[in-house]
Amino acid sequence: MIDLKNKTALITGGSRGIGRACVRFLSKAGADVAFTYNSNKKLANKLCDEFTDKNKVRSFKVNTNNKSDIYDVINSVKNDFGKIDILVNNAGIWEKSEIENLSLYKWNKTININLTGTFLLTKYVVPIMKKNKFGRIINISSTAGQRGEALYSHYAASKGGIIAFTKSLAGELGKYNITVNSVAPGWVKTDMTKDVLENQSEEEKIIKEIPLRKIAVPEDVAGTVIFLASELASHITGCVINVNGGSVL
Numbered sequence: 001m002i003d004l005k006n007k008t009a010l011i012t013g014g015s016r017g018i019g020r021a022c023v024r025f026l027s028k029a030g031a032d033v034a035f036t037y038n039s040n041k042k043l044a045n046k047l048c049d050e051f052t053d054k055n056k057v058r059s060f061k062v063n064t065n066n067k068s069d070i071y072d073v074i075n076s077v078k079n080d081f082g083k084i085d086i087l088v089n090n091a092g093i094w095e096k097s098e099i100e101n102l103s104l105y106k107w108n109k110t111i112n113i114n115l116t117g118t119f120l121l122t123k124y125v126v127p128i129m130k131k132n133k134f135g136r137i138i139n140i141s142s143t144a145g146q147r148g149e150a151l152y153s154h155y156a157a158s159k160g161g162i163i164a165f166t167k168s169l170a171g172e173l174g175k176y177n178i179t180v181n182s183v184a185p186g187w188v189k190t191d192m193t194k195d196v197l198e199n200q201s202e203e204e205k206i207i208k209e210i211p212l213r214k215i216a217v218p219e220d221v222a223g224t225v226i227f228l229a230s231e232l233a234s235h236i237t238g239c240v241i242n243v244n245g246g247s248v249l
Helices: 017-028 041-049 067-081 104-132 153-176 200-208 218-229
Strands: 008-011 032-037 057-061 086-089 135-140 178-185 240-243
Touching (some): 017 218, 032 041, 041 057, 104 135, 218 240
Parallel strands (some): 086 135, 135 178
């Protein structure tokens, strides 16, 4: 029922975790997919190789903390694919720090990658979507952006900013047939959370706080992303969809 044929998607942070699941889901639905990665070229190439006989799937090395890199990749994808219909702003970092030990460097790094990177990618993609009178922008936020997260105040601030950014753009871009929504995961089993979830007692504690009594996998988030990218969600904009097993109600 979900058909993304003749659509082109750009997914940031697509070589692993949630991003990788999004690349697979959108490609299997028929979309051509461009995705960015930061450092692991081998992993990115491996993902591209999965689709050599199917859709067009290509990777681009991008530092989402670098304005020039972001501008260049948008132009490269536009030239290579012809258009960008779907933007999934997924790239981000999650680093622990108590507030008194939180350096300005770490604060700026998190804000720049998570929030400013989302802003810049969206800024450069929107003119392409306006010209085509179609667009689906999906921003990966977090439950931390809704309720805060102790020891990760900088991360929570960046994700809260993404949620406000999403709602603002939904009102601004709706008349151009561009929807803007956010997916807010809770705990997800990825490389980012591996160190915490490898601690069995910590994992058990987390699970007890989730009504569905399980931690999400990347595919749980990607399923919501592909829905928002499809025509099934054509009348949904400005929403934050929680994918957290009920941990934020």
